[in-house]
């Protein structure tokens with residue numbers, strides 16, 4: 084049943100008469116089935132229902148949107164304030180990816196949350212990220228669920244989809260308890276493989292594979308890197324802003340921002356944003372994708388000047404002026420210098436070696452924290468196999484994909500929700 088409120092909202096999106104005629108045939112129309120009530124599925128289902136289609140949203144968990152709840156440290160970095168589309172990563176065609184991104188521009192997405200969902204957003208100046216002013220991710224998830232209900236979506240939680248088949252233009256969705264739900268169209272929005280405890284275990288990707296779709300190799304992305312042995316364990320908990328640089332078989336990238344030493348390795352936005360390249364290089368059997376850290380914004384010359392000027396000051400004291408104390412001491416000791424060495428007693432070769440560690444420190448990464456901690460999944464359904472405007476499968480009419488299932492992800496900063504919201508809407512609107 085549609086509420087009056089929904090009637091008004093829908094008419095504002097598509098025009099009164101068009102909506103009214105659709106609304107009259109709403110219950111009679113064959114169902115659109117959306118699988119997965121995450122960011123993409125909630126958007127897809129809402130927009131599908133607003134077009135007057137009977138829409139059923141099947142979600143395996145008891146409440147849906149669990150990644151939204153844990154996103155942005157519980158605050159939900161809902162969108163970026165600025166977008167650089169070249170920062171998205173895909174093994175598919177970047178041109179197709181950009182076409183898909185253009186379908187719902189950032190400004191329009193922002194407007195949707197502020198006007199349709201009544202969710203006020205605030206800019207975090209230093210990061211350029213947008214968050215709800217309440218700083219509560221729950222408001223985003225609950226707002227989207229409520230919007231779905233107002234739009235008339237039939238939400239079914241604890242509905243675990245295990246298979247999907249089509250016969251005579253009817254899609255049959257099989258649930259784990261044996262029930263079969265039938266519909267004329269299906270939108271797969273089951274996410275990738277990251278953080279499986281939120282509900283996404285790759286079922287959708289297996290179904291897409293079974294249906295003959297090309298899945299570009301999947302891998303954990305935006306995940307912490309590990310070092311074995313854990314060389315920097317004693318620095319665990321220490322954080323600072325750094326510049327990371329990598330180049331190798333998987334590509335080259337520079338990231339800047341927060342860096343955190345963990346008990347097992349390295350985390351923080353700068354590490355997460357670069358992590359896919361070491362991971363991809365390892366997948367290709369090459370571990371020489373070195374990652375170098377520049378601990379502070381000071382170049383070789385700058386450090387040389389400071390260390391020469393330091394005179395009778397201890398080397399550690401000069402480093403501590405701009406570096407956290409524990410890291411300054413670690414670097415001095417690791418360079419083989421006595422803790423109390425003063426600058427004027429530094430030999431030239433000792434100074435140059437220390438400078439190398441300050442401006443180009445090789446992180447001894449050996450692995451990664453995998454899907455358990457990955458914010459997203461790299462790889463997925465090849466973009467070439469979906470219509471970039473409608474997101475309909477080119478192999479199976481009536482089947483649509485959106486969100487993390489597709490072969491694309493972006494950096495930290497709201498890019499991944501932007502992708503999920505945008506592709507979800509495209510799939511929902513196109514029906």
Ligand SMILES: Cc1cc2nc3c(=O)[nH]c(=O)nc-3n(C[C@H](O)[C@H](O)[C@H](O)COP(=O)(O)OP(=O)(O)OC[C@H]3O[C@@H](n4cnc5c(N)ncnc54)[C@H](O)[C@@H]3O)c2cc1C
Pocket residue numbers: 118119120121122123124141142143144147148149150151153154155156159160161162242243244245272273274275277278281282283284285286287456457458459485486487488496497498499500501503
């Ligand atoms: C810790 C963490 C923090 C993050 N923070 C941010 C952030 O601040 N900003 C940002 O832009 N991005 C963030 N992300 C990434 C973002 O959460 C994802 O890109 C986005 O949620 C993907 O949306 P999706 O709908 O495609 O997939 P998901 O959110 O994974 O949703 C998939 C849904 O499908 C359901 N499902 C799966 N299989 C089945 C099945 N067989 N039957 C029925 N239902 C099923 C799942 O239960 C789930 O509800 C974060 C991710 C993590 C893990």
